[in-house]
Amino acid sequence: MAVNISGQANQHALNQHVESFLKATLFHKQTLLLAFSGGMDSCVLLDLLASAKQSLGSLLDFDLRAMHIHHGLSPNADKWAEFCTSACAALNVPLQVVHVEIPANSGLGIEAAARQARYAALLGELENHRPAHHILLAHHEDDQAETFLLQLLRGAGAKGLAAMAQVDAGRRLLRPVLEIPHAQLLAYAKERKLQWIEDESNANIRFDRNFCRHHILPVLEQRFPAAKATLARSAGHIAEAAGLLDDLAQLDAATAVEGKQLSLNAIASLSPARARNLLRWWLSSHQQPLPSSQRLQEMLHQLLGAKSDAMIKVAIDSARGVWLRRYQDLAYIEVNKPEMPIAMLWQGESELYLPDNSRLLFERKIGIGLAVERLSITRLRISSRIGGERFKPGLAKPTRTLKHLLQEANMPPWQRERLPLVYCDDTLAVVPNIGVASHLQAADYEMGLVISWVDDSGFVLNAL
Numbered sequence: 001m002a003v004n005i006s007g008q009a010n011q012h013a014l015n016q017h018v019e020s021f022l023k024a025t026l027f028h029k030q031t032l033l034l035a036f037s038g039g040m041d042s043c044v045l046l047d048l049l050a051s052a053k054q055s056l057g058s059l060l061d062f063d064l065r066a067m068h069i070h071h072g073l074s075p076n077a078d079k080w081a082e083f084c085t086s087a088c089a090a091l092n093v094p095l096q097v098v099h100v101e102i103p104a105n106s107g108l109g110i111e112a113a114a115r116q117a118r119y120a121a122l123l124g125e126l127e128n129h130r131p132a133h134h135i136l137l138a139h140h141e142d143d144q145a146e147t148f149l150l151q152l153l154r155g156a157g158a159k160g161l162a163a164m165a166q167v168d169a170g171r172r173l174l175r176p177v178l179e180i181p182h183a184q185l186l187a188y189a190k191e192r193k194l195q196w197i198e199d200e201s202n203a204n205i206r207f208d209r210n211f212c213r214h215h216i217l218p219v220l221e222q223r224f225p226a227a228k229a230t231l232a233r234s235a236g237h238i239a240e241a242a243g244l245l246d247d248l249a250q251l252d253a254a255t256a257v258e259g260k261q262l263s264l265n266a267i268a269s270l271s272p273a274r275a276r277n278l279l280r281w282w283l284s285s286h287q288q289p290l291p292s293s294q295r296l297q298e299m300l301h302q303l304l305g306a307k308s309d310a311m312i313k314v315a316i317d318s319a320r321g322v323w324l325r326r327y328q329d330l331a332y333i334e335v336n337k338p339e340m341p342i343a344m345l346w347q348g349e350s351e352l353y354l355p356d357n358s359r360l361l362f363e364r365k366i367g368i369g370l371a372v373e374r375l376s377i378t379r380l381r382i383s384s385r386i387g388g389e390r391f392k393p394g395l396a397k398p399t400r401t402l403k404h405l406l407q408e409a410n411m412p413p414w415q416r417e418r419l420p421l422v423y424c425d426d427t428l429a430v431v432p433n434i435g436v437a438s439h440l441q442a443a444d445y446e447m448g449l450v451i452s453w454v455d456d457s458g459f460v461l462n463a464l
Contacts, residue, residue, distance in 0.1 A: 010184060010187050010188055010191060011188060011191055011192065014044075014048060014177075014180070014184070014185075014188050015048060015051055015052070015055070017176075017177075017179075017180070018045075018048045018049065018051075018052050018176050018177070019052045019055060019056060021174075021176045022052055022056065022060060022062070022176070023056070023059070023060065025134075025167060025174060026060050026062055026133075026134070027133075028060060028061060029060075029061050029062065029063070030060075030062050030063070030133040030134065031062065031063040031065065031131070031132045031133050031134075032049065032062055032063065032064050032065070032132060032133070032134050032135075032136055032174075033065050033066070033067055033122070033132035033134070033135045033136065034046060034049060034064065034065070034066040034067070034093075034135075034136045034138075035066075035067060035069070035118070035122055035135060035136065035137050035138070036066040036067060036068050036084055036087075036088065036095065037068065037069070037080075037084075037138075037197075037199075038068065038080050038083050038084045038087065038196060038197040039138075039196055039197060039198070039199060040185065040186060040189050040194075040196040041138035041139075041140060041177075041182070041185060042138040043087065043189065043194050043195070043196040044138070044177070044185045044188055044189050044192075044194065045136065045138040045176065045177060046066065046087065046088070046091065046093065047091070047188075047192060047194060048176070048177075048188075049064055049136070049176075050064065050091040050092075050093060064093050065093065065094045065095070065096070065132065066084070066088050066093050066094070066095045066096070067095070067096045067097075067098060067121070067122060068080075068081055068084040068085075068095060068096070068097045068098070069098055069100055069117070069118045069121050069122070070097055070098065070099045070100065071100060071102055071114055071117070071118075072099065072100075072101070072102075073102060073114065073201070074199065074200065074201065076197075076200070079197075080197050080199075081097050083195075083197055084097070085097065087195070098121045100117040100118070100120075100121050101117070102114050102117055119171075122135050123135070123171060123172075132172070133172065134172050134173070134174045135171075135172055135173050135174070136173075136174050136175070136176060137173060137174070137175050138175075138177060139164055139175045139177070139178055140177050140178060140179075140180050140181065140182050140185055141178065141179060141180060141181045141182070141228060141229060141232045142181060142182040142213075142228050143164070143178075143182075144163050144164055144178060144231070144232040144235055145217065145227070145228040145229075145231035145232045145235075146209055146212050146213055146217070147163040147164055147235070148161060148163045148231045148232065148234060148235040149212050149216065149217070149231060150208055150209060150212060151163060155293075157280075157290075157293065158238055158241055158242040158245055159242050159280075159284075159290060160290075161234075161235065161238040161242075162235060162238045162239035162241075162242045163232075163235035163238075163239070164178060164235075165239065166178045166179070179232075181228065181229070245277055245281075246281060248274065248277060249277050249278050249280070249281030249282075250281070252266075252270060252274060252277075252278045253278065253281065253282065256270075256278060257282065258330065260286075260332075260333075261330040261331060261332055262278075262279070262282050262330065262331040263329065263330060263331075264303055264304060264326065264329045264330065264331060265329055267279065267300075267303070267304070267331075268304050272300075275300060276293075276296055276297070276300065279296060279299060279300060279303075280296060282331075283316065283333075286333050288316050288317065288322060288333065289316070289317055291316070298314070299314050299324055302314050302324075302326075303324070303326055303331055306326070308329075310326070311325075311326075311327075311413070312324075312325065312326045313325055313334075316333065320335075321335060321336030321337075322334070322335055322336070323335075323336065325412065325414065327410075327412040327413070328410050328412075332412055334412075334414050337356040337357070337418070340355035340356055341355075341384045342354055342355060342382055342383055342384040342420050343381075343382075343383060343384075344381075344382040345379055345380070345381060345382070346360070346362065346379060346380040346381075346382060346422075347378065347379045348378065348379075349362065350362055350363070352382065354382070354420055356418060358418065358420075358453060358454060358455045359453070359454045360382065360420060360422075360432075360451060360452070360453055360454075361451070361452040361453075361454060362449055362450070362451055363449070363450045363452070364447055364448070364449055364450075365447075365448055365450050366442075366444075366445070366446070366447055366448070367442060367443065367444040367445065367446065367448065368442060368448045368450055369436060369441075369442055369448030369449045369450035369451065370422075370424075370429055370430055370436050370440055370441070370442065370448055370449040370450075370451065371440055371441060371442040371443070371446050371447075371448055372442075372447065372448065372449045373446065373447045374442070374443075374446055375424070375440065377424055377449075380422050380423065380424060380429065380430075381422070381423040381424075381425075382420050382421070382422055382423075383420070383421050383423060384420065384421070385402070385416075385417070385419060385421060387403075388401070389401070389402040389421065389428055390402065390428075391405060391428055391431055391434065391437065392437060392438050393405070393431070393434050393435030393436065393437070393438060394435070394438055395438045397438075402428075402431065402434075403416075405431070405434050406419070406433075406434070409433050409434060411433055415455060418455070419431070419432060419433075419453070420432065420453060422451055424440065427440070430451050432451060432452060432453035433453070436448075
């Protein structure tokens with residue numbers, strides 16, 4: 001709901017609004033990172049945050065930093081970075097200027113590609129030696145109305161129509177002035193005599209958002225003066241409905257999700273709408289892009305309608321090599337990796353990263369795993385499968401081909417191809433998810449080494 005702020009009380013009311021938001025959202029001594037473009041909106045938010053830092057003092061004692069994304073799309077980009085540096089320095093707010101490249105052939109269009117690069121830079125600051133607890137954005141009520149309208153015209157579902165969240169906990173995003181109309185932020189900027197930059201691209205109606213801003217919304221407001229506030233309010237209502245759909249999906253997931261995988265028998269028992277809702281939620285929980293309704297229906301058809309022995313492979317994000325797979329009545333998310341042979345040594349580490357970024361974990365336990373102490377093992381050779389390997393994981397079991405053992409263990413074929421093998425000299429000692437060579441296993445009283453393989457999805461394959 002819009003916050004009505006006007007007249008001489010504008011400054012005080014906006015300050016109180018932001019301070020109340022921070023007190024309701026932050027914990028003591030957290031670090032905030034402001035996405036600072038240098039435009040009017042972010043200049044107002046910078047001023048409000050700097051004021052709140054002083055007013056709230058030791059109550060929250062938050063650390064305030066800023067980041068400016070240098071897209072290089074405008075001939076004025078260098079001047080904007082200089083302005084942002086000066087504006088932040090005047091308020092004693094540390095600023096980081098990050099240069100990003102916008103691919104010309106991403107297929108997203110310049111507007112979407114720039115937004116994607118901007119978020120990637122902001123969220124990527126996790127690698128910084130002082131990562132922020134929250135990233136603050138200066139989106140306001142007008143932005144929310146524009147986003148809702150654009151999503152409506154694109155035929156988006158509830159997730160898209162929910163537009164922007166004031167608190168996006170999953171991505172650590174906060175939008176303190178999302179309920180404030182642009183006009184009230186502008187009034188504050190003028191009252192405070194703030195300086196800001198004007199991005200000339202904001203007038204270019206070739207971009208969808210600018211077309212809505214300059215042509216569609218003004219026409220709507222001629223007939224419906226409160227159109228922006230009403231559209232933003234509708235986005236809020238749909239966000240609430242989208243939250244309830246997520247709650248329903250989590251109830252269904254309780255019986256349908258097995259580890260990282262999705263049970264096809266469970267999803268087949270649901271109504272079509274609930275099945276689509278669960279699949280959409282499951283993909284989102286794995287940080288995958290939400291497919292269109294048509295694409296989602298095709299995924300369900302492939303998962304549930306194909307023959308039981310069919311090796312289906314449906315693109316989730318083909319550009320990144322992410323695929324939806326089915327095996328043994330379970331749905332998997334496969335991340336393609338280039339084939340990289342493994343030739344490594346373990347020399348006592350607790351963790352080894354393999355060439356495809358999967359990991360081997362090593363943990364010492366009594367009575368289980370590889371008898372490293374009895375056998376005086378100080379190093380192990382890690383290698384890729386070459387085919388034809390034979391293995392005997394139990395004294396009472398015969399030596400068999402590794403291919404048959406992996407099939408019996410129901411390991412998906414695409415994981416079998418990447419499975420690392422652990423050798424003691426020239427002896428195959430450990431096969432994750434299968435076991436330890438029978439003559440090398442630790443006795444009940446001996447110290448053993450348990451080796452686990454963690455693949456791209458976080459799925460752990462133990463070697464006992």
